[in-house]
Amino acid sequence: MVFKILTDSPIQLENVPYMKIFYELNEIIDGNILKGKIYDAVYQDLLKVINNEDKQQTISCIFDKKEYYEQKLRDLFNSNEKIKISLSSAIESAIQIKVNWLSEQLSSYFDQLLIKKQENKDFEKVKERIKQSLQLMPYFSAKDIFEHFYTQRMTRRLLLELSISQELETEILINLKQQCGDQYVRKAEEVLKEYKKCYQFQHAGVEVKLVVISQNSWTLKQDQIPKFFLKEQQEYFQEDKKQDFKQKILFWMLECSNCSVKGFKKYIFIVSVVQAMILDLFNKQKSYKASDFIQLSGLSKDEIIRNLIPLEKEKILLLNQGVYSVNHEFESKKTHIKINQMQKIEKKEEIEENTQKLLHDRKYVIDASIVKIMKRDKQHTLQEIVNLVLKDLGLPLKAVDIKQQIEVLTEKEYLQRDQNDMSLFIYLA
DSSP states (O other): OOOHHHHHHHTTTTTTTHHHHHHHHHHHTTTTTHHHHHHHHHHHHHHHHOOOGGGGGHHHHHHHHHHHHHHHHHHHHHHHHHHHHOOOOOOHHHHHHHHHHHHHHHHHHHHHHOOSSSOOOOOHHHHHHHHHHHGGGGOOHHHHHHHHHHHHHHHHHHHHTTSHHHHHHHHHHHHHHHHHHHGGGGHHHHHHHHTTTTTTETTTTTTEEOOOOOTTTSSOOBOOOOOTHHHHHHHHHHHTTTTTTTTTTOOOOTTTOOOOOOETTTTTEEEEEHHOOOOOOOOOSSEEEHHHHHHOOOOHHHHHHHHHHHHTTTSSSEEEEEEEEEEOOOOSOOOOOOOOOSSSOOOOHHHHHHHHHHHHHHHHHHHHHHHHEEEEEEEEEEHHHHHHHHHHOOOOOHHHHHHHHHHHHHTTTTTOOSSSSSEEEEEOO
């Protein structure tokens, strides 16, 4: 009878006396009843959060829910190990429902904590929040997706000098390396290393600070700075550092480049490199149409318009019947003026496109893992290979995907089936 009452009774975590009695009876009769109820309650609660329309707050809400249930575990159930495992399992299962999307969102969550802005002025508070948030990492198995977007956003933070702390960036990477493994932080480590080794020089009246990042670690767009803009500085650097970059081609990337431009004798405008190029062109003639900038630069219409709008909005440029000209009457109380919208807003479509590419590329990651395992161990059964790959990569993979790549590698003669045991594969290459 008591067993049936426990089975039918709902859990009420806010009702402390009720839950204390529930817990005591659970321990006397069957320790699994409460465990199952906690799993169901947490799982359903998190599903509501994950499926909520307010996508911006999803990670924060997951974190808060996790903290809430862990506190209840301590207060009500004496940190019971069975219930603790059940709680952890429920969190992981709920996250797995949309793990790819949530992994991208988690990187965005970290990005918002690490960007210089009013909400992040309390450094110690931010540091503590990040430390606590890192505890979520074990629940996110799509580490490749998290790594891609985290590296991408970290690169932007560093190059646009928006990061609240390089030291904190380093600490996070050390923690991520411990939790995710070397392969999932390698690009980010390379970017941070190269950023710290930046180059600074002055040539032809222009001060330049640049970072050289290897193509393998560059996760942003491949658009390049128009060759005519800062041409002398580009040529000077390549000649001066030709021994450092021997047999390497340098691409001058548009993304995350910015400039400080002196204008009207007393103002310094902090602008994107495209905006700097536009302003510099007015030293050659008095007016341009948007189509002129597109033709001269070779950049897309969207890129040019995106950079023209803030210049017009700040009244640095005037627009009259489709023609842009310099506003020589420009006035401001500030001498250093940062032009907004320097950083391109991430589009949902671009994020989705990148995610799909990462999912497609997983088959190459699986191939590499299989070859590594088989090269080391020489032979394994089909199921052994599947289990070892899952353990090696820690990604949300399906067994069928791994089996498919085993067949691909067999066709390519990296592997072959044993003639006496068709479930056994032997390494060939």
